[in-house]
Amino acid sequence: MTRRFMTGLVLILGLGLTAAHAHPHVWITATSELVYGPDGAFTGVRHAWAFDDMFSTYALQGIETKQKGVYTREDLAPLAQTNVESLKEFAYFTFAKVAGKKQKFGEPVDYYLTHKDGVLMLHFYLPLKTPVKSPELAVEVFDPTYFIDFTFADKDPVKLIGAPAGCALQFQRPSDGSATAQRMSEDNFLSGDNSNYGAMFANKIEVKCP
Numbered sequence: 001m002t003r004r005f006m007t008g009l010v011l012i013l014g015l016g017l018t019a020a021h022a023h024p025h026v027w028i029t030a031t032s033e034l035v036y037g038p039d040g041a042f043t044g045v046r047h048a049w050a051f052d053d054m055f056s057t058y059a060l061q062g063i064e065t066k067q068k069g070v071y072t073r074e075d076l077a078p079l080a081q082t083n084v085e086s087l088k089e090f091a092y093f094t095f096a097k098v099a100g101k102k103q104k105f106g107e108p109v110d111y112y113l114t115h116k117d118g119v120l121m122l123h124f125y126l127p128l129k130t131p132v133k134s135p136e137l138a139v140e141v142f143d144p145t146y147f148i149d150f151t152f153a154d155k156d157p158v159k160l161i162g163a164p165a166g167c168a169l170q171f172q173r174p175s176d177g178s179a180t181a182q183r184m185s186e187d188n189f190l191s192g193d194n195s196n197y198g199a200m201f202a203n204k205i206e207v208k209c210p
Contacts, residue, residue: 024149027052030141031153034169034207035125036162042137042207044105044127045094046161049150056120076113076120084108084124092126093143093150098134105129137207142174146198158205167209174201 033046051059065075087093088107096103111124141150152158158171 024143024146026055026148028148028150029153030150030203031157031159032139032141032205033159033161034137034139034163034205036160036164037131038162039133040164040209041131041133042098042128043131044125045096045139046110046123046125047092047094047141048121048123050119050121053118056115056118059120060115071113071115073112073114076115080111080113080122083113083122084111090143093141093148094126095140095142096128097138098132099136103128103130103132135209137205139205140199140202141205142198142202144198146201149201150203152203157203160207163207164209167207170206170208172204172206174203 029050031048035043035046037043059079060071063071063075063079065071084092092105092108094105096105106127106129108124108126111122114121114123141152143150152171152173158169160167160169
């Protein structure tokens with residue numbers, strides 16, 4: 001099962017890097033929490049990603065359960081591990097800057113999968129390698145190749161957890177890049193000239209603290 005899922009995930013994610021496309025093939029509905037420590041330092045991001053129906057159905061193929069159609073965390077644990085391990089080479093589609101300087105994330109922890117109404121949801125916490133204090137923080141979530149589309153939930157898309165008093169959160173959804181996409185030929189996509197095309201569809205989070 002693990003090998004089957006790894007192969008499928010590599011095909012789905014890897015194709016996005018080797019042959020960029022003008023439209024996504026996997027859709028994720030996301031919520032995120034920016035987590036701060038007791039000392040006011042930013043420590044990491046807690047994600048919850050709901051995969052589209054088609055990907056969810058594919059990923060669940062071959063998984064044995066005690067009750068048909070009911071998947072527990074234990075049933076999905078190997079799949080969750082394979083999922084987060086496979087996402088490493090894509091930087092977990094999460095990019096952070098503090099005072100304009102790029103930050104590095106460590107390995108995900110507290111990861112697990114849930115299944116409800118035919119949808120798989122991946123939960124994980126992505127810690128910074130080194131927690132940092134700063135009055136300004138910027139986080140972006142997107143796939144540079146736009147093979148995967150990230151749409152944040154309508155309700156409570158982003159939250160601050162444990163942030164110092166007075167910190168203000170601003171969330172900006174991506175604008176419609178269809179006009180720009182039309183100006184880009186498929187040849188340019190396949191040549192790799194627009195390998196960061198997905199940045200036009202980045203979900204942008206900014207935090208400013210006193």
